[in-house]
Amino acid sequence: MIRRKLSLAAAVVTAAALSLTACSGGDAPAADLTSVSIMAPFLEAQPPGADGAVQKKLEEITGKQVKINWAPNASYEDKTNITLAGSDIPQVMVIQGKSPGFVKNAQAGAFWDLTGKLDKYPNLKTTYPDIQQNASVNGKVYGIFRGRAPMRTAVMFRQDWLDKLGLQPPKTVEDLYKVAKAFTEQDPDGNGKNDTYGITIPKWGALGSNSPYDVIEEWFGAGNRWTERDGKLVPSFETDEFLQADRFIKKMVDEKLINPDFATFDSTKWNEPFFNGKGGIIVDVDSRVSVLINLFKQADPNNFQNKVGFVGNLEGPDGKLHAHPTDGYSGFLAVPKASVRTEAELDKVLEFLNTLNGKDAGILLNNGIEGVNFTVVDGKAAPVKPETDASKAVTTDIKSYAQLGMNVAGNQFYPVKQPTDYEQQVFDKRTDVMAADLKSAVYNPAAPYVSATYVAKGAQLDNIVADARIKYLAGQIDEQGLKDAIKLWDTSGGDKVKEEINKLWQDNK
Amino acid sequence: MAAPVVEAEARAANRPPVRERKNGRFSVHFAHYKWLYLLLLPGVVYFAVFRYGPMYGVSIAFKDYVPFLGVNGSPWVGVQNFTDFFANPDFPRLLGNTLILAFLNLGIAFPLTIVLALLLNEVRLSVLKRTVQTLVYIPHFLSWTIVASLSFLLFALDIGPLFQFLNNVMGTNIDFLSDPAWFRPLIVLQDIWKNTGWGTIIFLAALATVDQDQYEAAIIDGAGRFRRVWHITLPAIRSTIIVMLILAIGQMLNTGFEQIYLMTNALNREVADVFDTYVYFVGITQGAYSYSTAVGLFKSLVGIVLIFGTNWLAKRFNQSGLF
Known part of the structure; x- marks a missing residue:
């Protein structure tokens, strides 16, 4: 009998608990403005x-x-x-x-x-x-x-390496290449070993995500996601400048000026090669300058100045500054x-x-x-x-x-x-550099427009090009393969996206 | 599918009529066992509320779901989401990737579980057996995030110990983490490392029930270890193997979202995309809830077909099926 009663009690309790969970929630309170x-x-x-x-x-x-x-x-x-x-x-x-x-x-x-x-x-x-x-x-x-802040793009480099090799901070993308090459080949840390490289790029592929690829493409003049060509808006990756920029990056990958595991490198470890003296350059938002300085400061509070140098956006091969802003x-x-x-x-x-x-x-x-x-x-x-x-x-x-x-x-x-004079100086310089670059910012002309096709399958479409870009840089496909992927973007729905974006753009002009 | 149904019905007809009871007798039966039925109630309520209730949400596979409009308020679109999916150029690739991974897991990982269970069963030194058992269970309790992180460390380009070792042995320079050809071996290896030990539990339980007298008889007849495994052990656990196989096949298309998601990158996405990651990518990151529900529903339907198919096959070969 006791056992029976117990099981009954257990069943009743369980059932009660279940019915309780069924009636939660309720009406939203009327908007009273207290x-x-x-x-x-x-x-x-x-x-x-x-x-x-x-x-x-x-x-x-x-x-x-x-x-x-x-x-x-x-x-x-x-x-x-x-x-x-x-x-x-x-x-x-x-x-x-x-x-x-x-x-x-x-x-x-x-x-x-x-x-x-x-x-x-x-x-x-x-x-x-x-x-x-x-x-x-x-x-x-x-x-x-x-x-x-609309302008945040910066190029950070090991100032001590630059000084040791007697180089100037980069001003153009060609300078970036030269510094990266020197960092790779001229033993900037002076340990006699060939164990350094130029630029560290983490796993970061998506289009228009302010990745180093997007930034360099914009410097070359490919525009910011969308760009106006012959009175029409076209995606940046359909411009010649896009291909030029990717050829430039690929050259650096091929010459081992960029970390070879750029397709898989964990972005949370981005600072490590810089701090440990493996990779000397990072292209990212300028707030990372402070993060890097702090790393050196924690390691050696008395001698952390002049480890981290930075400049803003770089001039493209056309001699013009196309600065990369955020939205x-x-x-x-x-x-x-x-x-x-x-x-x-x-x-x-x-x-x-x-x-x-x-x-x-x-x-x-x-x-x-x-x-x-x-x-x-x-x-x-x-x-x-x-x-x-x-x-x-x-x-x-x-x-x-x-x-x-x-x-x-x-x-x-x-x-x-900022806690020290040096950091205050760096902070003020950052503010000045970004303010100056903002004048040359090239915005995304299609930013306000939302195309119905893009809402439905834009991310899948963009993945076609984004993955092809990484594959091209890694040498898995050649330039024709990259062009084919861009064509596939068009035929898989990209043509429709272009049409819709252009219509919205024309209507709102 | 007509043949199996007829077959099943024929078989059912030959069985003694257990379930055919008249209403009157059922109420007597019910009165007699009412406390047992009450005991059953929480389980039934649980399944109704938490398992079957939410299924009405599957209806959004046939709608254009907008969260603000709700499940009931969103407009119906018929089978539009399904036709979109089948017409999508991604579909053959997803199906291929999913099936290949599924069959690799089934064909390699599943037999390995049995082999490991047999090996453990043959160990006579009890301390050693228990130690090994515990050691092979441990990986099961690590999350996929940790397994993936370990893989990244071991196979890291140029510096990972396994990267160096394997490339030295093979005389190559392969980046295992991004080479599409190495994606599947890596996934299967991870799966084996993580789950094989845990999978042996049920087989070891089945092995414990094998009649020891038969072994003694076989030894007297001069049977060696392999003979004994082949003629006594394996037949004895055959029904367990069949049941586990049916369950494994039902789960076959669940290729493990976390594992694959964590190991995917731009260079291997071509072979890495499976239904589960696609549902996440399209459904959650792009907000295409209806479309991804349709994909998930398709996957479930395939799973059901596989379960019934295997069960039928098992019965065909005179084995006891799952149901």
Whole structure:
């Protein structure tokens, strides 16, 4: 009998537990504007807690209860789609880019069209209308973009090697070749062994992903993803300059000036050959300069200067500077229609975002809390030393809260004061070099346009060319093979993409 | 498929009529065993809620799914996703890659499991046997990420120990990690290293049940070790082998997403793309949920056909099938 009762109890409990899981969820709260719910990604190991100092200060500045639903960055896109399909939709969503999923949702009416609505909010009116246009879907603005420095491309090299060989920093792609060749063949580390090479390139193939290949192609004049030829937009890889650039890279691969495992080299180890004195050059975003300097500083705090040198973009063989910019934004903050139902409610939400984009909130989200984790010195934010538990908590939290910053009218916060004079000099030089290069930036003319065919199968199409490019460089196929792959791109749907992009471009001119 | 159905029905007709009960007798039966049925209930509910319930989501394979519109709100498109997939130039390549890898795994890794189980069974020194068993189980508990990282270290261009050793022995200079010709051997090797030991567990259990008297009789008759394995051990575990084979074939097209995804790069993608990685690539990274669901559904259908086919074959050859 006892056994029987036990099994019955177990069965009942299990059944009850199952029925409980079936009824979770519920209706979304009506948009009451004492509180605003936001969905945002976090890039740290843990999301910030709901009762941190930053959270309290944020609610103080905005005068609203701010409910942030942090979702891990790695699965953010999935989470976005699941959230939109569910019933508990936040009032503001950070969207990380114009992914096919987002475009489909937006075109189905999931988000408010903010075109022309933003200018009456002083902090949401952008001073970069081009970038706002780039972030739009065929001219429709579905969100307030999160501004990023548009010019970030730099060439980093071992300054000590350059000095030892008596070379000058490269100015043109031809110089890059010469420096890479000297780094490979002239024993720049002076150990008597032939154990160095020029440029390190990691596994990084996708088209238009700001990879070293994309950058060098743009320097040659192939354009930025799309380029105008004879009154029409064509993909960069259909230009002669693209082939020229790839021939140039292949020559360096063949002469072993580039790491031979460039197709498989793990990008998280990118700094290692540079730091360990194997490969002397990296082509990437300029923030890596600081990362590299820090590596040398950690190894030897007294002697880390003059290890890392850098220049900005390089002149192409035509003697002109075609600088490679990023898109200038990193996703946007969009307002779902399912949770913000009327124009009046939308106005309230935009007012909140206006406050969030103001100076006070900008400093909070990016610098932290003055007096707790930083002090202002000469208009720069200097970290508080020594660190306390409170300052550490704020510094950690703002790495996530910075995801909410938009800065559509330039940065609304203090630049960070660098720890040493040398690093401050490098930082200032970076700012100057990037500002100078920005004047020669060649943007993607098709950035605002989303072609239906490309949404459906663009990534597969691009893979055809991206893989062929790597195969060509590795010597698996010849130049004819690369050209054939580009033709295959056309016939597999690329022709249609071109047609659609050109139509959108003409219509919006 | 008509023949096997007829065959199965004929066989079913010859069996004693176990399941044919009248309603009245069933209620008596039910009343008698009601507590047992109650015990069954959680299991049934579990399968209904977590296994069968979500299957309605498969309907998006026949729709143009937009998350915002939901599963029910998205428009129907019929079999458009399937025709797109079959007409896609990627289709033959994916099918070929998937099948080749599947058959390599089935043809090499599966027999190796049996061989290893037989070898372990022949070890008489109990300490040695247990040690070896434990050692060969360990790789199973490592994630594919770790296995892939180990491979990258061992085969790293110019500096990996296995890269150096193998190229020295063969007198070549092959980059195993990016050479398309070495992709499949590498995948099969990883699979063998990781899963063969773990796979022996069931066979070892079956081997433990073999009647020891038969061995003694065979020894008296003068049978050597190989004779004994061939004539006693293998026939004794034949039904276990068949069941495991059917299960393995049902899983055949699940080529292991993580393993292949981690080992893929631009130079070997041609031979590396399989259904699983394609579904991820198209479905998750490009947001083509309907299309990739259609691909996944196709894969499942092939899996079902394979299971029923093998089961039928097994019965044809007078072996006990799985069902």
